Structure formats: structure tokens, C-alpha cells
Amino acid sequence: MQPGGPREHPWNHPRAGDDQPPLNGWDVAVSAAALVVAVAVASISAVAGLFWLLFLDYCPPETCSAENAWIAVCVALAVAALATVIGGLVTIARIARRTIAWPVACGTLILCAGACAIGFAGYVSATGI
Template sequence: MTAPIRRSGADIAISIAVLVLTVLIGGAAAVFGLFLLAFLDHCPPATCSIEGAVNAVFTALLVAAGVGLTGLILTVIQLVRARPGWPFAVGTLALCLLTLFLGGVGYSAAVG
């Protein structure tokens, strides 16, 4: 008979909290991106690319969602294996923030 797997309560709590924060930031970014796109009607055509702005926002949101889902899966796998999951959760948050930041840079470049 094998001993039961010991899981760290702190690791589970930190992983869950960071992943929930990632989802909340993603949701806020989606709402913010929608508002940015909703008010593009004052964009001067000489210096503004509406298509570029839409592509920047949607690409950033889709990539962040993919990174978030992948990070969630990897974190859960680590937690099920009774290995530290928080580095994966924190890495997921960091990569999602980086993706959203780069999407903001792309949006800014598109609207000039």
C-alpha cells in the first residue's frame, strides 16, 4: 500500500488565486478592448488603420486566451501530480500580461 499523496494547501491556494486573477484581467482587457474599438469613429484616416486596430485587439485577446487555457491545464496537471503549480500559474499571468501589453502597443501603432 502506498502513502497518500501530500499536496501543499498554500500551493493550491496561490495557484487558484493567480489563475482567477488572470481570468479577471483577461475579462477586463476584453471589455476595455471592446470600448477602444467602439470609439474608433473619430480616427483620422491619414494616420489611423481601423483594420490594424481591430487585428491588434482581437489577436492579443485570442493569444492571451490560448495562453491562459494552456497555463490552466498545465497548472492543474502539476497540482494533480502533487508538484508545485504556482510557477505555472504565475508564468501564465506574466505571459498573458505581456500579450495584452503587446496588443496595446499594436493598437497604439495602428491608431497613430
């Protein structure tokens, strides 16, 4: 190996991490905070949706549809969970590649919160509350 030349692995393969820039600390912090809030929103919405459906004691057929309420809550929670998982994976991949990840994480949070809000609106519409 020449002095001042590139570092080499014992088998003459370049190391994987030699050319990567350092992690951007604020990007990782903002991305992690957005993903934690997205998971919290989805979790709280799941518990709230479960209680809304469990305590839907009386649902007169003229103004209320328990089936539509169930569908609205379950579809919204499934979409929120799917968006959070996919957004989390894409965010982690972007952090690993040392590219800016906070827009993806914040978009994930917005999608998750939007799906939960639409599910709540669907529940209110279905039950006539």
C-alpha cells in the same frame, strides 16, 4: 491480506491515492490566485478592447488604421485567452500530480498580461493616439 501489508482493493488492485503525498496548501492557494488574476486581466482587457474598437469614431487614414487596431486587439486577446487556458490546464494537472504548480500559474499570469499589454501598444500604434 497480511497484517501491516499494503491496502488492497477488493479485486486486488492497489488504490490510486494510497501513495500520493498530501496537497501543498500554499502552492494551491498561490496557483489559484494567479489563475484568477490572469482570467480577470484577460476579461477586463477584452471589455476594454471592445470599447476601444466600438468608440473608434473617427480614424483619419493618414495617421490611423482601424483594421490594424482591430487585428492588434483581436490577436492579443486570442493569445491571452489561449495562454490562460493552456496554463490553467497545466497548473491543474501539476496540482493533481502533487508537483509544484505555482511557477506555471505565475508564468500564465505574466504571459496573459504581456499579451494584453502588447495588444494595447498595437492599438495605440495603429490609431496614433
